[in-house]
Amino acid sequence: MSGAERLSASEAVARLEAGTLSAEQLVHDCLDRIAARSAVKAWVWLDRELALAQARARDRDGRPGLLKGVPVGVKDVIDTYDMPTQHGSPIYAGNRPFADAACVALTRIAGGVVLGKTVTTEFANRHPRETVHPHNPAHTPGGSSSGSAAAVADFQVPVAFGTQTGGSTIRPAAFCGVIGYKPSFGEMSRVGIKMQCHNLDTLGIICRSLDDLTLLRAVLLRQPRQAIDRTANAPRIGFCRTPAWDQASAETQALLERTAARLAAAGATVAEVAPAPPDILDQHRRIFEFEAARNYAYEYEAHGEKLSAALRDGLLKPGRALPLAAYIAAIEAAEAFRARLDEVFDECDVLLAPSAVGEAPEGLASTGDARFNAIWTLAWTPCLTLPAGTGGKGLPLGIQLVGARLRDEALLDAAAWVEAHLG
Amino acid sequence: MSGAERLSASEAVARLEAGTLSAEQLVHDCLDRIAARSAVKAWVWLDRELALAQARARDRDGRPGLLKGVPVGVKDVIDTYDMPTQHGSPIYAGNRPFADAACVALTRIAGGVVLGKTVTTEFANRHPRETVHPHNPAHTPGGSSSGSAAAVADFQVPVAFGTQTGGSTIRPAAFCGVIGYKPSFGEMSRVGIKMQCHNLDTLGIICRSLDDLTLLRAVLLRQPRQAIDRTANAPRIGFCRTPAWDQASAETQALLERTAARLAAAGATVAEVAPAPPDILDQHRRIFEFEAARNYAYEYEAHGEKLSAALRDGLLKPGRALPLAAYIAAIEAAEAFRARLDEVFDECDVLLAPSAVGEAPEGLASTGDARFNAIWTLAWTPCLTLPAGTGGKGLPLGIQLVGARLRDEALLDAAAWVEAHLG
Numbered sequence: 124m125s126g127a128e129r130l131s132a133s134e135a136v137a138r139l140e141a142g143t144l145s146a147e148q149l150v151h152d153c154l155d156r157i158a159a160r161s162a163v164k165a166w167v168w169l170d171r172e173l174a175l176a177q178a179r180a181r182d183r184d185g186r187p188g189l190l191k192g193v194p195v196g197v198k199d200v201i202d203t204y205d206m207p208t209q210h211g212s213p214i215y216a217g218n219r220p221f222a223d224a225a226c227v228a229l230t231r232i233a234g235g236v237v238l239g240k241t242v243t244t245e246f247a248n249r250h251p252r253e254t255v256h257p258h259n260p261a262h263t264p265g266g267s268s269s270g271s272a273a274a275v276a277d278f279q280v281p282v283a284f285g286t287q288t289g290g291s292t293i294r295p296a297a298f299c300g301v302i303g304y305k306p307s308f309g310e311m312s313r314v315g316i317k318m319q320c321h322n323l324d325t326l327g328i329i330c331r332s333l334d335d336l337t338l339l340r341a342v343l344l345r346q347p348r349q350a351i352d353r354t355a356n357a358p359r360i361g362f363c364r365t366p367a368w369d370q371a372s373a374e375t376q377a378l379l380e381r382t383a384a385r386l387a388a389a390g391a392t393v394a395e396v397a398p399a400p401p402d403i404l405d406q407h408r409r410i411f412e413f414e415a416a417r418n419y420a421y422e423y424e425a426h427g428e429k430l431s432a433a434l435r436d437g438l439l440k441p442g443r444a445l446p447l448a449a450y451i452a453a454i455e456a457a458e459a460f461r462a463r464l465d466e467v468f469d470e471c472d473v474l475l476a477p478s479a480v481g482e483a484p485e486g487l488a489s490t491g492d493a494r495f496n497a498i499w500t501l502a503w504t505p506c507l508t509l510p511a512g513t514g515g516k517g518l519p520l521g522i523q524l525v526g527a528r529l530r531d532e533a534l535l536d537a538a539a540w541v542e543a544h545l546g
Numbered sequence: 547m548s549g550a551e552r553l554s555a556s557e558a559v560a561r562l563e564a565g566t567l568s569a570e571q572l573v574h575d576c577l578d579r580i581a582a583r584s585a586v587k588a589w590v591w592l593d594r595e596l597a598l599a600q601a602r603a604r605d606r607d608g609r610p611g612l613l614k615g616v617p618v619g620v621k622d623v624i625d626t627y628d629m630p631t632q633h634g635s636p637i638y639a640g641n642r643p644f645a646d647a648a649c650v651a652l653t654r655i656a657g658g659v660v661l662g663k664t665v666t667t668e669f670a671n672r673h674p675r676e677t678v679h680p681h682n683p684a685h686t687p688g689g690s691s692s693g694s695a696a697a698v699a700d701f702q703v704p705v706a707f708g709t710q711t712g713g714s715t716i717r718p719a720a721f722c723g724v725i726g727y728k729p730s731f732g733e734m735s736r737v738g739i740k741m742q743c744h745n746l747d748t749l750g751i752i753c754r755s756l757d758d759l760t761l762l763r764a765v766l767l768r769q770p771r772q773a774i775d776r777t778a779n780a781p782r783i784g785f786c787r788t789p790a791w792d793q794a795s796a797e798t799q800a801l802l803e804r805t806a807a808r809l810a811a812a813g814a815t816v817a818e819v820a821p822a823p824p825d826i827l828d829q830h831r832r833i834f835e836f837e838a839a840r841n842y843a844y845e846y847e848a849h850g851e852k853l854s855a856a857l858r859d860g861l862l863k864p865g866r867a868l869p870l871a872a873y874i875a876a877i878e879a880a881e882a883f884r885a886r887l888d889e890v891f892d893e894c895d896v897l898l899a900p901s902a903v904g905e906a907p908e909g910l911a912s913t914g915d916a917r918f919n920a921i922w923t924l925a926w927t928p929c930l931t932l933p934a935g936t937g938g939k940g941l942p943l944g945i946q947l948v949g950a951r952l953r954d955e956a957l958l959d960a961a962a963w964v965e966a967h968l969g
Contacts, residue, residue: 204844218644228844309877312840314741321736345840346870417735417768421627421651447769451952454732529874 128152131332132193132281132339139191146192150178150236153194157279162260164253165274167199168206169239177236188234189342195230196274196283199240200247202315203227210317211243211252211267214426224315226284226326226343233342238280241270244490246419247286247319248438250431251487257299258518262483265295266490268327272299275329276519282335285327288319288411290479290496292327293523297478297508298491300519304328304336307529308503311343320414322454323407323500333539336507340531349532351539358537360386361396361471363525366403367494372481374514379477382511382522382545386475389544396474398467399498403460407497409445409453416442457501461528464502468527473537478508478521495523505531509542551575554755555616555704555762562614569615573601573659576617580702585683587676588697590622591629592662600659611657612765618653619697619706622663623670623690625738626650633740634666634675634690637849647738649707649749649766656765661703664693667913669842670709670742671861673854674910680722681941685906688718689913691750695722698752699942705758708750711742711834713902713919715750716946720901720931721914723942727751727759730952731926734766743837745877746830746923756962759930763954772955774962781960783809784819784894786948789826790917795904797937802900805934805945805968809898812967819897821890822921826883830920832868832876839865880924884951887925891950896960899929901944905937918946928954932965 127135127149138144154171174194181192202208202220209215222228227237242254244267254269256262257277264273268285272295275283285292287305296303304327311326318324328339333351341348362383368376387393416423416439422430423439430439467474477495484491499506505528508521524541526534550558550572561567577594597617604615625631625643632638645651650660665677667690677692679685680700687696691708695718698706708715710728719726727750734749741747751762756774764771785806791799810816839846839862845853846862853862890897900918907914922929928951931944947964949957 204848215644220644221638221641223844223848225841225843228847229840232843232847309745312741312837312843313744314841315844318735318737322732343840344870345843345866414735417652417766418648418737420648420655420735421646421738424651424655425627425646443768447767454952529877 125152128156128278130281131335132330133332133334135193135281136191136338139186146178146181146186146236147175149192150174150194150238153238153280160277160279163255163257163273163277165241165270165277165279166239167209167242167270173205174236174238181234181236186234188232189338189348190230190233190235192234192236194236194238194280196238196241196271196280197227198268198271198283198285199243200286200317201227201284203237203240206237206240208240211245212429214422214429220315222315225312227315229343229345235342241274241283243267244269245431245434246317247288247291248434249490250433251490255487256483256518262485262518263298263487263490265298265483267291268295268329269490271329272296272301272303275331276301282328282330282339285329286316287325287327287496287500288323289500290493292329293496293506293508294479294491294493296329297521298483298519300510302330302333302507302509304507305500305505307505307531310529318418320411320418322410322414325500333535333542336535352536353539355536355540357390358472358540359392359470361467361474362393363396363398363474363476365476365495365498366399366401370480370494371477375477375481375520378511378520379475379522383475385546386541386544396467396471398463399460403498403501404494406453406456407501409449410457412438412442413445413450415439461502464504473534474525476523476525478523482514482516482518482520499525504528505534507534507538509538509545511545548575551579551701553704554758555753556755556757558616558704559614559761562609569601569604569609569659570598572615573597573617573661576661576703583700583702586678586680586696586700588664588693588700588702589662590632590665590693593629596628597659597661604657604659609657611655612761612771613653613656613658615657615659617659617661617703619661619664619694619703620650621691621694621706621708622666623709623740624650624707626660626663629660629663631663634668635852637845637852643738645738648735650738652766652768658765664697664706666690667692668854668857669740670711670714671857672913673856674913678910679906679941685908685941686910686913688721688906690714691718691752692913694752695719695724695726698754699724705751705753705762708752709739710748710750710919710923711746712923713916715752716919716929716931717902717914717916719752720944721906721942723933725753725756725930725932727930728923728928730928730954733952741841743834743841745833745837748923756958756965759958775959776962778959778963780813781895781963782815782893784890784897785816786819786821786897786899788899788918788921789822789824793903793917794900798900798904798943801934801943802898802945806898808969809964809967819890819894821886822883826921826924827917829876829879830924832872833880835861835865836868836873838862884925887927896957897948899946899948901931901946905939905941905943922948927951928957930957930961932961932968934968
């Protein structure tokens with residue numbers, strides 16, 4: 124290894140462009156790291172030769188596009204035409220999609236290398252698989268984007284795609300101590316991503332540098348790259364404990380209080396805000412159940428015995444029984460919440476909120492609790508988690524920042540200010 | 547033929563349940579009609595034996611579910627595990643999906659028979675294919691759900707699925723003289739339907755009886771069937787000419803004026819409403835271009851030479867060049883329009899609007915103009931077209947009714963009142 128596996132995507136792009144690094148060397152270093160750290164079990168499918176062949180082709184082509192040969196990990200609910208896509212389910216064992224998902228095609232167009240497929244829980248839902256926490260194998264890495272978060276945190280790949288329907292990007296990123304970003308709902312294409320809930324599913328990005336988010340946004344939206352504005356004034360911060368605050372661990376509560384105080388001391392305006400009604404998580408749950416029960420109609424009927432009991436009996440059965448009127452009421456409650464948030468963002472630039480209950484739980488049986496994430500998935504707002512120290516067990520903690528819907532660039536600018544003043 | 551091919555789905559269900567008709571006979575009659583009328587070219591894939599085998603299985607199983615063996619046509623942008631799904635494009639020639647789309651799986655669960663795949667324009671966009679108008683082969687049947695509309699109008703199948711991103715369900719149904727229905731956006735699963743625009747795409751239903759819509763809603767939403775209320779009071783009707791009124795043919799304008807007067811005379815309250823800003827179709831166009839350009843990233847890059855020039859150069863190229871800010875502005879304008887419509891529906895039960903510019907145009911080069919449909923696709927409101935006589939060339943004309951979002955049952959009740967009083 125030359126150490127290139129430690130570079131962020133943006134750092135790698137700079138060296139690839141300058142010619143001081145080849146795509147082949149970078150991919151080689153990532154593959155070596157993966158081999159050395161196979162105990163993390165972050166990858167469900169990886170073909171060393173296919174990855175290297177892509178990298179050599181990028182080098183031959185003069186390292187084109189915005190990515191210039193940077194490797195990307197792809198969660199295994201996202202279609203790839205040249206690699207299996209198995210959705211973390213035996214139903215799709217060996218499934219070979221006809222086409223790339225749009226996010227994968229856009230990555231290749233921009234000169235990216237699809238390194239391999241990262242482990243997902245069953246259908247990006249709750250039933251866990253084999254990935255362990257890269258800092259402590261006795262703990263979950265979180266989920267459902269388990270492999271993407273673990274691989275990025277473990278320097279196996281600089282950036283990886285996740286998805287989020289409840290907390291599937293932000294939570295594992297926070298647990299693993301890296302950056303997780305869920306864009307505004309609807310902005311990025313979901314073509315070729317296994318659909319769980321059409322009102323909630325969002326592509327996520329996991330990486331180790333905020334600058335990589337501007338890079339990936341440019342790639343995925345086919346827009347010119349817009350650098351983070353690091354000269355911006357201190358943001359107006361809304362400290363949002365959310366209705367789930369009492370379920371946060373004491374150290375998460377203390378972390379958030381301390382962060383709010385520190386950012387205020389650094390010059391930010393900090394005010395408490397409470398836009399969410401107490402039953403907001405029930406609304407998320409109703410939409411999740413109703414939509415998933417219909418979206419998985421084929422799997423439930425044709426292959427029900429291959430579904431986990433957690434998915435089949437815990438989610439799809441109650442969803443099948445849910446009346447349409449309850450679903451519509453939940454949709455309308457969500458819309459009222461979004462309208463209320465629009466007002467909150469007239470007064471704030473960004474919200475500060477917990478990323479998770481606490482550190483990654485012990486054991487692999489559960490990927491953790493999504494209550495501090497589902498609220499923002501339902502809100503359709505962009506959000507991201509930043510690493511913010513460690514907890515009592517030495518595992519990472521994160522803080523979550525939430526921006527106004529469809530104002531993702533402003534969220535990234537505010538996040539850079541917060542990152543610079545976290546201490 | 548025993549004549550069963552003339553039955554609506556609801557009529558067929560009653561006879562299947564009573565035992566006076568078998569699923570095999572019904573499917574047999576439909577297949578004979580298709581064979582006799584092959585010049586309409588409504589089907590891109592049909593396996594007589596596979597259809598009959600499904601029907602016999604339904605008969606053997608006691609004609610289960612809400613559909614009891616009723617055959618359904620499936621637009622060829624909708625996945626079927628046992629039939630090719632080719633999206634009207636040579637790129638997907640011979641493509642065999644792994645799984646059924648959710649709407650197909652739900653149809654099978656409810657005892658339906660998947661009769662075959664109906665012709666779609668290229669990717670449910672504008673580039674036409676071979677289907678002709680069932681009443682006059684020199685005319686287009688409309689599109690993009692060309693085969694579904696033609697097959698239902700021609701008594702080849704009682705009900706068929708379409709999709710709508712601009713006007714792809716309502717327009718061909720109106721041209722062919724049958725009922726077309728686009729449900730509220732987001733209510734019905736889109737899993738396994740080729741995604742064109744995630745903010746616009748909606749599953750559509752084409753049939754010959756309003757009662758069939760309650761049947762299919764129950765099947766696709768997995769809800770108890772809710773019969774149309776035919777005892778309801780006369781509705782409050784908003785007559786909405788839309789900003790495109792001047793482009794409607796004189797006979798369409800006269801039809802709408804005459805209908806408004808007739809319904810008022812029959813007891814409805816009729817008032818003119820004009821909720822749409824003049825540039826509303828530009829907003830639809832921007833969202834369409836931006837999303838399609840990213841959603842078809844794989845097809846554009848890997849198989850661009852197999853795309854029609856209309857799609858590649860007319861839609862995807864301008865979409866790739868569209869700035870994100872213009873897209874976001876269009877999304878926000880659409881949301882303001884939806885909020886304005888919510889207010890309009892405080893005063894109205896249903897809007898009356900044109901279904902299309904006029905009769906189906908001559909020739910197959912164009913499937914017609916979507917300007918009277920795109921506005922309601924963007925609005926996320928449920929809408930349907932009812933047959934309303936014929937035009938100067940003897941081809942059908944329709945009138946469009948639009949309901950409040952997520953109040954589809956109320957739209958169906960109002961539509962039944964209107965149908966009863968059209969004269």
